Amino acid sequence: MSHSDEFSAFKVEEKNEDAQEGQRLESGRLCSAEMGMAELPSSTTASFPFEEIPGEVAAAGVSSDVKGPQCSPAKAQHFMVAMAEKLDSHPKIGSSCSPKEKGLKDREEPAQAGASLQEALYGKMSGLVEFLLLTYRTMPLTSKEVMLNTILNNDEENFSYILSQVSQCMRVLFGIDVKEIYPKSHIYALFTTLGLTYDGMVSPQHTMPTTGLLVIVLGIILLEDDCASEQAMWKQLGLMGVHPGRKHFIYGEPRELLTNVWVKEHYIAYQREPGSYPARYQFLWGPRAHRETSALEVLNFLLNI
Known part of the structure; x- marks a missing residue:
């Protein structure tokens, strides 16, 4: 080689x-x-x-x-x-x-x-x-x-x-x-x-993998008792310099990832909080996340950070 x-x-x-x-x-x-x-x-x-x-x-x-x-x-x-x-x-x-x-x-x-x-x-x-x-x-x-x-x-x-x-x-x-x-x-x-099957490449134009941020998001959901409000999610991600509506040099526009890309990939569920008015939204693990990884593995990832 x-x-x-x-x-x-x-x-x-x-x-x-x-x-x-x-x-x-x-x-x-x-x-x-x-x-x-x-x-x-x-x-x-x-x-x-x-x-x-x-x-x-x-x-x-x-x-x-x-x-x-x-x-x-x-x-x-x-x-x-x-x-x-x-x-x-x-x-x-x-x-x-x-x-x-x-x-x-x-x-x-x-x-x-x-x-x-x-x-x-x-x-x-x-x-x-x-x-x-x-x-x-x-x-x-x-x-x-x-x-x-x-x-x-x-x-x-x-x-x-x-x-x-x-x-x-x-x-x-x-x-x-x-x-x-x-x-x-x-x-x-x-x-x-x-062991996730998602390679993190959003598009041919987006040249850097986003899987690291995905695992962090899954970890934040776990730390918020398996259901993270939008406010809690963006507060935690903001500590990393990741803000909604602001393009990140590695991850691109993070709101698009959390509310669209990873929802379509079935790693994240993005849904309205029951009984909220005006409407508030929350993040949960999607079926693909449950199938491919575990809470213990994700929490260990966070501990390494």
């Missing part, structure tokens, strides 16, 4: 990478900014051209036509270190520091290096989220070798940590579980969380 040469689209010229790295890392904080999670960035909406993704993907990997992450965080870090070394050796810059200035500089360098490494990790996480979202939409199988060679710059040391953080992000935000199905060959598959 290696075939890393099929990912030549990821290899852009060095000078383009340096200019684009700042934009990529800035856009890569969408996960943490919108969902209140630990700082786990994702530039999925900012830099990944889903509309240009071809419909078919070879069994060994992604076509070279796919335009993945536009830069390499590791190479950007290498460039920054190299530039720092050149500045330090410059006769008018590096060697002209007084002993006091040199001491201050030496104390600052470890912190700066740590920040650069952290940014590099964030960039790799962001790129891996993008890649796994593409994989989920095309061919839900990948391998450790492919992820290392094409996204993570062969960062074997940090692979487990990066994958664990990205897997948590994929599960909570998108409702996708990343599981190693063949440990010996390190083959990973992407599944809809909780």
Whole structure:
């Protein structure tokens, strides 16, 4: 499953990478900014051209036509270190520091290096989220070798940590579980969380799965004694930055999901509260939700959040 040469689209010229790295890392904080999670960035909406993704993907990997992450965080870090070394050796810059200035500089360098490494990790996480979202939409199988060679710059040391953080992000935000199905060959598959049969793709134009929000909505209904009023539902979702009538960068217009899309999918029942006047509406589990999952599984999902 290696075939890393099929990912030549990821290899852009060095000078383009340096200019684009700042934009990529800035856009890569969408996960943490919108969902209140630990700082786990994702530039999925900012830099990944889903509309240009071809419909078919070879069994060994992604076509070279796919335009993945536009830069390499590791190479950007290498460039920054190299530039720092050149500045330090410059006769008018590096060697002209007084002993006091040199001491201050030496104390600052470890912190700066740590920040650069952290940014590099964030960039790799962001790129891996993008890649796994593409994989989920095309061919839900990948391998450790492919992820290392094409996204993570062969960062074997940090692979487990990066994958664990990205897997948590994929599960909570998108409702996708990343599981190693063949440990010996390190083959990973992407599944809809909780075994739901709904893939979360509302339409071809909506490029990100909404299953994560669906499970959260089912959980809110459970916490409201199996029947959540509209007021209670939107109050809880508002804590996540999800508001009716306001388009969300991952989920689109949430009212449409709750009152139309998921009702038609039979995961949610949206009905008038008995005896309410003026009319008030409430949310309940639909028959498909009862058939495919359980209260315990959904509550465990919420606890993981």
